[in-house]
Amino acid sequence: MNNSPNKSIVLISQSDVILTGLTEILKGSIAGEIIQLHRGDEIIDFPELTGNFLVIANPEELEKSTSLIRQILPVTGSVQFLALVFDSNAATSISLNDSSALICYKVNEILNSFASNQAKDADTELTRREIEVLQLLTKGYSNKEIADHLFVSTHTVISHRKNISEKTGIKSASGLTMYAILKKIIDVSDINPEELI
Amino acid sequence: MELFNENSKLASVILKDYSLLPVINRLGIQLGFGDKTIRNICGENGIDLNFFVETINVFHYEAYFPEKRLLDFPVKIVIDYLVKTHQYYVNYLMPENDRLIELFLSANPEESTENELVRKFYAKFKEEFVIHINFEESVMFPYILELNRVIENLDSSMQFRQKYPDYSISGFEKEHSHLDDKMDDLKNIIIKYLPPNYDQNRGNAFLSNLFLFEKDLKNHSRIEDHILIPKVKQLEMVLQSHE
Ligand SMILES: [Fe+2]
Ligand SMILES: [Fe+2]
Numbered sequence: 001m002n003n004s005p006n007k008s009i010v011l012i013s014q015s016d017v018i019l020t021g022l023t024e025i026l027k028g029s030i031a032g033e034i035i036q037l038h039r040g041d042e043i044i045d046f047p048e049l050t051g052n053f054l055v056i057a058n059p060e061e062l063e064k065s066t067s068l069i070r071q072i073l074p075v076t077g078s079v080q081f082l083a084l085v086f087d088s089n090a091a092t093s094i095s096l097n098d099s100s101a102l103i104c105y106k107v108n109e110i111l112n113s114f115a116s117n118q119a120k121d122a123d124t125e126l127t128r129r130e131i132e133v134l135q136l137l138t139k140g141y142s143n144k145e146i147a148d149h150l151f152v153s154t155h156t157v158i159s160h161r162k163n164i165s166e167k168t169g170i171k172s173a174s175g176l177t178m179y180a181i182l183k184k185i186i187d188v189s190d191i192n193p194e195e196l197i
Numbered sequence: 198m199e200l201f202n203e204n205s206k207l208a209s210v211i212l213k214d215y216s217l218l219p220v221i222n223r224l225g226i227q228l229g230f231g232d233k234t235i236r237n238i239c240g241e242n243g244i245d246l247n248f249f250v251e252t253i254n255v256f257h258y259e260a261y262f263p264e265k266r267l268l269d270f271p272v273k274i275v276i277d278y279l280v281k282t283h284q285y286y287v288n289y290l291m292p293e294n295d296r297l298i299e300l301f302l303s304a305n306p307e308e309s310t311e312n313e314l315v316r317k318f319y320a321k322f323k324e325e326f327v328i329h330i331n332f333e334e335s336v337m338f339p340y341i342l343e344l345n346r347v348i349e350n351l352d353s354s355m356q357f358r359q360k361y362p363d364y365s366i367s368g369f370e371k372e373h374s375h376l377d378d379k380m381d382d383l384k385n386i387i388i389k390y391l392p393p394n395y396d397q398n399r400g401n402a403f404l405s406n407l408f409l410f411e412k413d414l415k416n417h418s419r420i421e422d423h424i425l426i427p428k429v430k431q432l433e434m435v436l437q438s439h440e
Binding site for chain 2: 023035036044045046047048049050168169170171172174175178179181182183188
């Protein structure tokens with residue numbers, strides 16, 4: 001549905017003080033959504049997350065939940081981990097003593113590194129073949145009949161139909177008929193609207 | 198993203214996410230709840246606190262769906278919620294859709310071909326939707342409630358078996374994808390393919406209502422597919438093991 005993959009931050013800590021504090025620090029200056037968990041395995045309650053993730057937790061929790069989180073989070077994006085430690089100057093972790101600005105900077109560095117799949121203006125022009133398939137479809141032909149008519153396999157017709165739906169955003173047969181009329185690919189007089197729409 | 202909990206004030210929940218308004222209505226709450234917390238409101242109204250909290254969270258945050266905990270709620274509570282949701286669609290959202298699409302189309306009488314097409318398509322979508330809901334209410338839900346009653350009362354399953362000789366929920370499962378597709382198609386047609394000379398404000402008003410409907414229906418179907426149906430399958434297994 002959403003073309004640009006979102007970026008989410010998964011904060012894991014037993015401590016509400018840490019969860020709330022970090023959320024407060026991050027929320028104004030990052031482009032991602034923040035999910036708070038007390039334990040890594042609670043991620044199971046979020047089965048429909050998509051996109052890229054940055055998991056922030058203390059080193060023990062990270063070690064415990066890394067493989068679990070990789071299993072559960074969808075493979076649609078990449079997952080990065082950032083350790084939250086009590087005191088350190090390492091660039092690869094954030095410390096409770098870091099300033100808000102530094103924490104935001106470190107988090108944003110990682111978020112920005114996620115490849116941004118900029119939605120391209122995909123090619124939505126139907127090919128000549130797809131138009132032929134669409135015309136036959138609006139006449140009420142089955143996939144098999146279209147295949148016979150065009151001397152191709154049913155499999156090919158199905159893949160044309162899939163492409164047509166992807167390009168137009170229209171999935172149902174009656175929706176495609178309406179599309180074909182609006183786009184003047186067929187004429188209303190060619191079809192029986194009572195039946196097809 | 199912050200999940201709400203029983204100590205959240207309902208008023209601040211609604212101020213954060215007003216799309217929850219019809220959801221709390223369905224759960225039995227009317228406006229005018231002052232500064233009460235969810236816990237107090239549920240207590241006063243005899244509403245299952247956990248069900249209330251999980252339901253608004255699932256609705257508020259699409260990615261959140263604690264399947265295991267949701268499966269623990271009694272079938273009756275779930276069906277009651279689903280039926281109230283149907284009522285909201287049939288008594289309010291659908292008529293509102295009808296009104297707004299007519300307002301939108303009738304402002305451009307010269308586009309008669311386009312208008313006719315959209316009207317026909319919309320009528321078809323609506324017809325399918327009504328059939329779907331009627332089926333659930335007149336066949337599927339009564340079956341589930343009766344099955345649940347037999348198991349709760351440890352009744353003999355004889356009578357039940359006579360009434361539903363070869364019924365199982367797998368035979369009832371109706372796909373939601375056709376409805377979703379039609380709704381998507383309608384949106385895309387209006388957003389992308391209608392001639393641009395329609396009244397934009399009326400178009401926006403119709404689309405806003407349709408988006409509202411879509412969000413609600415998606416949530417509703419998800420509860421049916423992932424909570425209700427698996428629960429019924431469990432009940433059917435219990436019944437079988439009693440026989
Ligand atoms: Fe339903
Ligand atoms: Fe349904």
